[in-house]
Amino acid sequence: MELFTPEFGLVFWMFVAFAILFVVLAKWGWPAIMKSVDDRADLIDKGVEYAQSAKEQLDNARQEAQKYIDEARKQQAEILREADRMKTEIIEEARSAASKEAQKVMDAAKVSIEQERKEARQQFRDEVSSFALDIATKVVRGQMADTKAQTKLVDSLLDEMETNN
Amino acid sequence: MKRTILFLTLLMAMLIPVAPSLTAAEADVEATVQEDEVTSRSEEKKIDPKEIIFEHLGDGYGWEVPFSHELRIPLPVIVRDYQGRWHCFSSSRIGHGQSYTVTDPDGDEMTFRLGGHDSDWHNKLIGLRPELVDGQTQMVEYRPVDLSITKNVCAIFIACILVMWMVLSVAAWYRKQGYKAPRRMHGAIEAVIEFVYYGVIKPTLGAKSRKFGPYLLTVFFFILVANLLGLIVIFPGGANITGNIAVTLVLSLITFLIVNIFGTKHYWKEVFWPDVPLWLKFPIPIMPVIELFGVFTKPAALTVRLFANMMGGHIIVIVLTLLIFILGAMGAAALGGTLVISILFSVFMLLIDVLVSFIQAYVFTMLSTVFIGLAQEEGHHDKHDTDESPAKA
Known part of the structure; x- marks a missing residue:
C-alpha cells in the first residue's frame, strides 16, 4: 500500500x-x-464592430451620394428646362419688343408723313388760293370796270341777302 | 497518414527502453533455469510483475537509464538522522544494496541504506540506530526525515521548469508583439490557454477570473505537462508524478485552501445553515454535517480522481508490456502472439493515455474552478427572505 501513503519528502518538495x-x-x-488575450479579444470585437459600422456608414454615404446625384440630376434637368423656357421667353420678348418698337417707329413715321402731307397740302392750297385770288382779282378787275356792272352785282347780292332772311 | 505512422513509430520507440531491461532479466531467468545449480539466484531474478509494476509506478533514489537495468542517474539524498543532523550525499552510494556510513563530529557513526524486502520500508531510505533489546545493543532500522531529491521530485522540478519556460515565453512574446496573433509553439500554447481561460475559468468565475485565473492555469499546465512527461519512458519523463498521491494531495490541498480562505459569507452560511426545512438542521444538524463533510470530500475526490486515473493508465500499459514476458515463457508461439497483441494494445492504451492526460488536467482545473466559483457566490436574496423559503420548499 506504499502507493496510497503520501511520502513526506515528496509532499514537501511538491x-x-x-x-x-x-x-x-x-x-x-x-x-x-x-x-493581452482579453485586450486582444476586445480589440477584435471592437474591430468587427467598427468594420460593421464603417460598412453601414459607407452604405449610407453611398446612398446619400446617390440621393445627391439624383437630386443634382433633377436640378440640372430643371435648370435646363428653365433655361430653355427663359430663352424662348427672352426671344419672344425681344421679338415683341422689337415689333412694338418697329410699330412705334412706323407709326411715328406715318404721323410725320401725314403731317408733312397736311402741311404740303395746306401750303399748296394757300398757294393755289393766292394764285386764284390773284387770278380772280385780275378777272374781277377786268369785269368790274364800269359802274353798271358794279350796281348789278350789288343788287344781286342784296337780293340774295333778302331771300336768305 | 504519414503523421500517424510517424507518431506510432515514436510511441514504439518510447516503449523500447522498457523492453530491454525486461528481456535482460528474462534471459537471465532462462539461463539460470538451465543451470539448475544456483536456484537461489534464479528465484531472485524471476519476473515478479508486482515488483516491476511498483518499481515503475513508485518513486526511486535514482533515475533509470534506458537499455540498462543497473545504471541509475544519481540524485542527491537529503536526510535528517535521529540526532537531528542533516546529511546530503549521492544516491549512487546506496545503490545495489550498499550502505553509506558517515561519522558525525560527535564521533557517532550514521549508516543509511535502502530497505530490503523484509524491511518495513522496502526500497525506502532507512537509517540504523542503536537500541537496547533484551539488555543487548542492536542496530534497529528507522525512517529518517527524508527530503531527498528523488526521481519524482526531480521530475516535478523538470515539469515546473518546462511549464515556466512555456508560459514565460508566451508572456514575453506578448510583451514584445502586442496584439499580434502568435504562431507555431506560442500559438499552440495560447490555444490551450484560451481553451481553459475562455472555456472554463471565464464562464464560471466571470469578473473574478483575473484573481483566480493564475492559480487555475498554473494547475492545468502543471498537470498536463506532468501527465505527458509521465508517458515518455526515457529520462526527462518516465516518472509517475501525477499518479502519485502525494502530488495530487498537494494540488487539491491548495484548491481546498483557496476555496475556504476566499469563501464568501454566503458560502459559509450555505455550509452551516443551508436553505432546507428547519427540522433538517435545527435539533440535529443533519444538513450542516453533510455539507461540512462535503467541504472535505470535494478535495479528497480531486486527489483520488487524478491519482487513480494516471496510475491506472500506467499500470495497464506496464501490465500489457509485461504480458509479453509472462506468456513468453510458455514458448515461441505464445511469445509471438502476445508480442503483437500486447504491443498493439499498449500503443492503443498510450494513445488513450495522451487523451486522458489532457482530460484529467482539464477535469481537475474545471472542478477546482467550480468549487472556487461556488465559494465565491454572493447571496441573491436577503436574510428574511431565506427564512421563509424553507417553508415554500
Missing part, C-alpha cells in the same frame, strides 16, 4: 516547487497573458 512555479507565473506570466 509544495515548494509548485509554490515557486505559481509565484513566478502569477507575477510574470499569467497577468500579462490574460491581459
Whole structure:
C-alpha cells in the first residue's frame, strides 16, 4: 500500500516547487497573458464592430451620394428646362419688343408723313388760293370796270341777302 | 497518414527502453533455469510483475537509464538522522544494496541504506540506530526525515521548469508583439490557454477570473505537462508524478485552501445553515454535517480522481508490456502472439493515455474552478427572505 501513503519528502518538495512555479507565473506570466488575450479579444470585437459600422456608414454615404446625384440630376434637368423656357421667353420678348418698337417707329413715321402731307397740302392750297385770288382779282378787275356792272352785282347780292332772311 | 505512422513509430520507440531491461532479466531467468545449480539466484531474478509494476509506478533514489537495468542517474539524498543532523550525499552510494556510513563530529557513526524486502520500508531510505533489546545493543532500522531529491521530485522540478519556460515565453512574446496573433509553439500554447481561460475559468468565475485565473492555469499546465512527461519512458519523463498521491494531495490541498480562505459569507452560511426545512438542521444538524463533510470530500475526490486515473493508465500499459514476458515463457508461439497483441494494445492504451492526460488536467482545473466559483457566490436574496423559503420548499 506504499502507493496510497503520501511520502513526506515528496509532499514537501511538491509544495515548494509548485509554490515557486505559481509565484513566478502569477507575477510574470499569467497577468500579462490574460491581459493581452482579453485586450486582444476586445480589440477584435471592437474591430468587427467598427468594420460593421464603417460598412453601414459607407452604405449610407453611398446612398446619400446617390440621393445627391439624383437630386443634382433633377436640378440640372430643371435648370435646363428653365433655361430653355427663359430663352424662348427672352426671344419672344425681344421679338415683341422689337415689333412694338418697329410699330412705334412706323407709326411715328406715318404721323410725320401725314403731317408733312397736311402741311404740303395746306401750303399748296394757300398757294393755289393766292394764285386764284390773284387770278380772280385780275378777272374781277377786268369785269368790274364800269359802274353798271358794279350796281348789278350789288343788287344781286342784296337780293340774295333778302331771300336768305 | 504519414503523421500517424510517424507518431506510432515514436510511441514504439518510447516503449523500447522498457523492453530491454525486461528481456535482460528474462534471459537471465532462462539461463539460470538451465543451470539448475544456483536456484537461489534464479528465484531472485524471476519476473515478479508486482515488483516491476511498483518499481515503475513508485518513486526511486535514482533515475533509470534506458537499455540498462543497473545504471541509475544519481540524485542527491537529503536526510535528517535521529540526532537531528542533516546529511546530503549521492544516491549512487546506496545503490545495489550498499550502505553509506558517515561519522558525525560527535564521533557517532550514521549508516543509511535502502530497505530490503523484509524491511518495513522496502526500497525506502532507512537509517540504523542503536537500541537496547533484551539488555543487548542492536542496530534497529528507522525512517529518517527524508527530503531527498528523488526521481519524482526531480521530475516535478523538470515539469515546473518546462511549464515556466512555456508560459514565460508566451508572456514575453506578448510583451514584445502586442496584439499580434502568435504562431507555431506560442500559438499552440495560447490555444490551450484560451481553451481553459475562455472555456472554463471565464464562464464560471466571470469578473473574478483575473484573481483566480493564475492559480487555475498554473494547475492545468502543471498537470498536463506532468501527465505527458509521465508517458515518455526515457529520462526527462518516465516518472509517475501525477499518479502519485502525494502530488495530487498537494494540488487539491491548495484548491481546498483557496476555496475556504476566499469563501464568501454566503458560502459559509450555505455550509452551516443551508436553505432546507428547519427540522433538517435545527435539533440535529443533519444538513450542516453533510455539507461540512462535503467541504472535505470535494478535495479528497480531486486527489483520488487524478491519482487513480494516471496510475491506472500506467499500470495497464506496464501490465500489457509485461504480458509479453509472462506468456513468453510458455514458448515461441505464445511469445509471438502476445508480442503483437500486447504491443498493439499498449500503443492503443498510450494513445488513450495522451487523451486522458489532457482530460484529467482539464477535469481537475474545471472542478477546482467550480468549487472556487461556488465559494465565491454572493447571496441573491436577503436574510428574511431565506427564512421563509424553507417553508415554500
